[in-house]
Amino acid sequence: MTEIAVDELQKDVEAYMATGGNRSAAARLRKLPRKTYNNRLEIAQKKLGIQLGKVVDGRVDYVKAVKRPLPKGKSVARYILSSVQNNTHPHPGFANLEAYAGWLRAFGSCEVILGSYSYALDAYGAKAVKRGSYEKAADRGALGKLWYAPELEPYINDDSIELAPGLVWCGEMNILPTAANPLTGLEDYNGRKSNIIPHAKHALASVASLADEAAKFNYATGTVTQRNYIQKRVGIMAERKHSYGGLLVEVDAEGNWYVRQLQIGAKGEVYDIGPSGYRGVRIAGGKVESVKITDAPSRTFLEAITWGDIHAAEMEVWVRHLGWGKGGMLDQLAPRKQFWHDVFSMRSRSHHELKNFHRTFEKWATGEGNVEDEVQVTADFATEGHRAWLETIVVRSNHDRHLDTWLNIAKIERDPENARYYALLQHQVLAAIEDGNRDFNVLEWALRRAGIPKGVRFLGEDESYVICKSRDFVGIECGLHGDLGPNGSRGSTRSLKKLGRPANKAHDHQATWMDDTLSAGACSTRFPYMKGPGAHSISHIGTFENGARQILTFWAGKFRA
Incomplete structure (x- = not known):
């Protein structure tokens, strides 16, 4: 090793003093790598017989990048x-x-x-x-x-x-x-x-x-x-x-x-x-x-994608293309499974707006107030978004249940545009009740009628779906939307930590990673009911075959550089 001249070591010490004992700043001043500079300070202390400690405390400005x-x-x-x-x-x-x-x-x-x-x-x-x-x-x-x-x-x-x-x-x-x-x-x-x-x-x-x-x-x-x-x-x-x-x-x-x-x-x-x-x-x-990506879909390490809340009728076009269009993220990553949350939005007749005359009129004026049309838009998305080589799972979600709520509370005599479709769906619900079919899902029935692929699977209320389970790993729960929590509590990333099992959820429209519970975002950041600041992002959860996970966010038309 070449011996360092004493005057160079003195300059190293002077830089240390000049920067108030900040070794990173002193290394930059001396144009040396931080590790090299630290080694030289150790040599300087021995050769010069000094001991360097804190020189001074306090700074005018905060740390700047x-x-x-x-x-x-x-x-x-x-x-x-x-x-x-x-x-x-x-x-x-x-x-x-x-x-x-x-x-x-x-x-x-x-x-x-x-x-x-x-x-x-x-x-x-x-x-x-x-x-x-x-x-x-x-x-x-x-x-x-x-x-x-x-x-x-x-x-x-x-x-x-x-x-x-x-x-x-x-x-x-x-x-x-x-x-x-x-x-x-x-x-x-x-x-x-x-x-x-x-x-x-x-x-x-x-x-x-x-x-x-x-x-x-x-x-x-x-x-x-x-x-x-x-x-x-x-x-x-x-x-x-x-x-x-x-x-x-x-x-x-x-x-x-x-x-x-x-x-x-x-x-x-x-x-x-x-x-x-x-x-x-x-x-x-x-x-x-x-x-x-040119390899066969069977060659993949990705077990599943949990997409941010779908809201098919409100999804931004570029998001649909990047996610499920030909050559989009689904085709590129080829997961074995995909999970859809809030696939249906019920934007056409949300119960939050049934008493809002101006919003109802606006939907009529823009052609967005027809429930059957929205069901068909959702079915068209499901047809485009499914692939024969994977399993598509629809997780029971709060917006999907908004269709049930409409059938319970709508005053259909004031809504002639939707009256016939309301009667059709209501008949199916009442028939299921008469038959004692407590698992009947009216949204699934409506979407099947509208032509979605048979390979799309609908989970029942509170139905578990665990992936990546092994002898040494309890697996990851993917059957919860996130709106309902344990013991009657409201769902949240924090409350679902109490399950004792990692979970992939959605519902919040914002990406979150909290211990073993992950939350995806949504497939749009501009919902008509949004007011005030929001943390929405177009983010999805990728889960690999060993249970490792990533949150993947769409930005500038891409999900990776």
């Missing part, structure tokens, strides 16, 4: 982002993330960035754990020293970086791994920009916006270091929520960005839908196995 340049032409910039805990070994699956980053570099740049967080290791010891469960300090090294796994250190970047317009890597964040929701209180962090927070959990929260701008997303990354918690209640519970993996960010030349989760499986494997032109990739043992 450094902007990354956008890729040029048709190239795509990619980032794999995760977090690391101090004094903790890496998960073996990190090697698969490294292998994936190397594979992706054939399609453009791909940088691995890890954010560090610290946890109170000084609280370990006889008073914090059960007897005999902790080795002597001498066997583990000095507990008072903060260190990070040497194989992870080259990737650590605790700076604030704007990866793309409106998307910030918040490396400066240091949130306890035991935090129940690491995104609490960050709704206004960095204003309207979306944030990626290094943390031991995967999490996603949508932040409301007005109708003329996109929803803001706050993400938490998951981690690539092993479980290492104080063995008391909070720490023991946090162990169960510890989420291995990271996030993949794709940025195109126009500044559009796409974020999806990379979860490390029980055997260290990682799944992703892959770059454009690919159906999916699986990384295991440091090797990447890929499937292209």
